Amino acid sequence: MSTPQAPLMTASDWAILVLLSFLWGGSFLFAKIAVAEVPPFTIVLIRVAGGALVLAVVVTLLGLGMPRERAVWARFLTLSMLSNVIPFSLIVYGQTQIGAGLASILNATTPLFTLIVTHLVTQDEKLTPMRLAGVMAGFAGVTIMLGPSAASGLSGPLLAQLAVLLAAFSYGWAGWYGRRLTGLHPLQAALGQVTTSSLVMLPLALLVEHPWALPMPSTAAVASLAGLAIFSTALAYGLYFRVLARVGAGNASLVTFLIPPSALLMGIVFLNEHLTLWQGAGMVGIGAGLALVDGRLIRKFL
Template sequence: MPAQNVMGSREWLLLITLSVIWGGSFFFTGVAVRELPPFTLVTLRVSLAALALLIVIRARGLSMPADPRIWAAFFGMGILNNMIPFSLIVWGQTHIPSGLASILNATTPFFGVVVAHILTQDEKMTGRRLAGTVIGFAGVAFMIGPAALSGLGSNVLAQLAVLGAALSYAFAGVFGRRFRAMGVSPLVTACGQVCASTVLMLPIALFVDRPWTLAVPSVSTWLAVGAIALISTALAYILFFRILATAGATNLMLVTFLIPVSAILLGWLFLGELLEPKHFFGMATIVVGLALIDGRLPTMIGRLWRRPHPDIG
């Protein structure tokens, strides 16, 4: 079944919820990375998420598939959606400011539009979709502020790492479309992906980070790891694959425009951070871009244009 171009209210609600969950993950990651090296943190994130999802699947009386083709797809998704982007982003954020990383990560819809155009038949690039992506990206850049771009010319490798993560996410969005055709539910897909990611990441963490040599993390670090694993990974990927199955890869990638909005609003609600005029302008610009990509804005304008106007005079 081809993906729909215009998302319904249910898909938008799921997308906004996902952005809030992933927006909060930046805070938890910032806490955990103070005491845990990148590969160890990523391994804990996916392994604890896998354990939680396996418990949920068992509690619901479900079982993991035995088909080798499905497990090969799980490993492919684990590489594209977890192993590569998680590692690149965590490493990149140790060398560049988080604001710049957020702007670079917001290029994911650009890559998503191009990759989906090349690799799919039902998510081709259109002028409306490309224009909406440009407007949405401009909103993210304006909201975060020009100061975040001050380090754009330095630490080029770290910046390329975050861009590489965005490209990997775009390929993952298209790759993940196959699970619906295989008859695999979003819950089982999310579990299979993080199980495969655990198998891939564990030897890397053991070899590179030598976690047995690390000091015992504090309680706050363990709480942050738990939040990242259970909320920002386990729950988030159930929503991720549900949106992907109904709305398509291009629409799913729009979550990267909403994540900075969620992060800023969460900071305002719970950390007492101030909302500045640039935040409101940036959010409004993002909304316009999303509406343009979704198709509602052009449709609404077209209806108003075609509506007969009463004669005056």
Template sequence: MPANRPMARLEWVMLLSLAAVWGGSFFFNEIAVRELPVFTVVLSRVALAAIILLALLHLRGERMPRGRAVWLAFFGMGLINNAIPFSLIVWGQQHIASGVASILNASTPLFTVLLAHLLTQDERLTGGKIAGVIVGFAGVAVMFGADALRDLGAQAVAQLLCLGAAVSYAFAGIYGRRFRAMGITPMSTATGQVIASSLLLMPMVMVIDQPWTLPLPSPAALGALLGVAAISTALAYVLYFRILATAGATNLLLVTFLIPVSAILLGTLFLGEVLLPRHLAGMALIGCGLAAIDGRMWKAACGAFAR
């Protein structure tokens, strides 16, 4: 894996593009969930993405790995990296704005550093990370507001669901380390997990949503499903693994700072969403916490002060 280094112009373009397409997933979810139930939205996302990624694998000349252990790992990853967090976020977006959901999702690294300390041997908490976690969770508390302590209403529950998605993503980040040790290529991992999550979600859609009983979705809802699958999932995975291979995991962490920006812009411009001052304050604190965890901004500031 490449060491932490300044990114080239093309890598910055890919990083900004990844932030835009991942931020777009909250925008597409907001449109689709107005007409379709949660599990139908999520299954459409992962199933269409699976078809696209399988086609890309074929064009690359790769084949999906076989073996019981590999596919058990794919199902584990599909559950905690796709099925659970996607469903929780879409559920939450029934009651909160897409921008708010994206800000809460940006807390994923806060949970990741805590879980990595508990579950791994090589990613321990440092003073900077502890400070980052404290500041970041202070931002989460500000976003919830004092009213949530008195009345756990629909909005507070929706925010908790989005935080649950962030926890699930954090577990997935640690769980996913095994695929490299198993010798599975990143694109095969991405494809395997969306195939597995599609199979996991299919029975729930058939039993709970019964999509054949639903009215035909509007062109806007169908376009949103296609967008979240093709752009915010399939294309996002291609960009993700390309940046990971060329710029490394540390530089890739920067995308966490940028996703809420694109989600908020799309929600404000096209959905008429308005964020409250506490949401913006919470985003600022979460951003400061992520900066402390990342460490580079702090080191650059210290270096400039020393000069």
């Protein structure tokens, strides 16, 4: 009997993942700028509450409405903990002590955790040797891409690195759980998730960090917070739930491999940075890993 496989991805699915990689890749830069002036819980609160406000306007304009069943909102709450509250807080905390590059490497373990979770708890996303090899190749590519600086960064604060790894583990479960939000428009799912995230983060930020007593952040920090809310949360999660419903959690999690190359390309285009040999080799590794996970190109030559 054949092992059930995750759905094959179309060109439009891959295009959404690429766009998501830019939206979420930018979140590491935005967070690194903001965390210099704003404490972690407050950053997460502004991110999810701002994203909820944007999505609420869009959902209202489209006349979609929101579900009223308690069971659906209970799922929203669980997903918000796995996908927003826990990982966002852990990553922002980690970035108080480690750089965005190292954080993106540790975050790239998400597909490993996702494949393990979906293999254990689903019937249609079983782990295969080719998919596992693809994930390992992609993770190696991310590490190579950042070169010697990545290896030296691994000697940084252990607790901060563990925080980002725990965030990736949480994302692994969130990808599986998000598939339980069936029958909803992607924008409804996104709004429900970030709304419940906001309700959880509000007392945490108020009680722990007293944001009203903080000095007014700089223009750069405010712009970074706006970018987190609008692009890295509202727009990104609307796209994510669309692709998650189409291709499954394992495939959707591959976006974390695309984040470092996307950040590199943004640096080349906007900051006049240059491609290094390490970065080029790492991108080849990531491409090979994605080809193995997708499988179609490999099967043509077997």
